[in-house]
Amino acid sequence: MVRLFYWMLKTVVLGPVLRLLFRPWVEGEEHIPETGPAIFASNHLSFSDSIFLPLVAPRRVTFLAKSDYFTGAGLKGRLTAWFFKGVGQLPIDRSGGRASEAALSSGLKVLGRGELLGLYPEGTRSPDGRLYKGRTGVARMALEAGVPVIPVAMIDTDKAQPTGARVPKLVRVGVRVGQPLDFSRYEGMEGDRFVLRSITDEIMYALMELSGQEYVDMYATAMKDRIARQKKAKAKEVADAATPGRAVGELEDVLDAQGLDEQHPGPAGEDAPPHRRAS
16 A cells, blocks of 8 residues: 555656656666665755655655654644555654664665665755765665665755745755765674774765765764754843844944854864775
């Protein structure tokens, strides 16, 4: 039933509408294997990444989606849960520990069935359009399942659906598929954290080349926390400055002085690309 719903959405209901409105293009489709399991490792710019990638892929793709998408309240929450369940996406708890092991187990089951699994190594959407340090779960899963990793770059999906936007913009989006990465040389080394980091960095290097994004050598979650702290500090300073009797011009000077560039809030030295690992 789930498989039927997936293909109905893709070919009859949702797919034709999205193709007409967003005219998605795809490069490197020949790198997608016709049969057998593989991991799609994608950059993550927008909620819609999990929609456009399966739309252009000739085979069914299953994503591990955060559990929040399945537990939302109200009409929107129910519709979102219905949609994700209908297209066969799997909920995962991203709190770490045992939850991470459960996510790994879910992904391995998909690969064990010979299917395509979609993962976002960054772990969350980019807060500013740059590419962030990858989590090593993708490497561990690739080694345990013994499958290739196919790097996939989503292009301009953040422009079509910026974070927080309720109505998408009609911007043409693209998907660029890279050559499969074979990590069989590391077979049996999934317990070595240095190997996992080396593999993950190689995947992120491939994504950087495919997407053309600037690379930031820190986790996206850490950058989101930093931006949140900066916003909070800025709001406090503005509130403190807005005292009775203070001239409007003085308050504007304070705001100008606090101008934080949220596109590039990190300190120098955090934008070096990951090193390509030796084969």
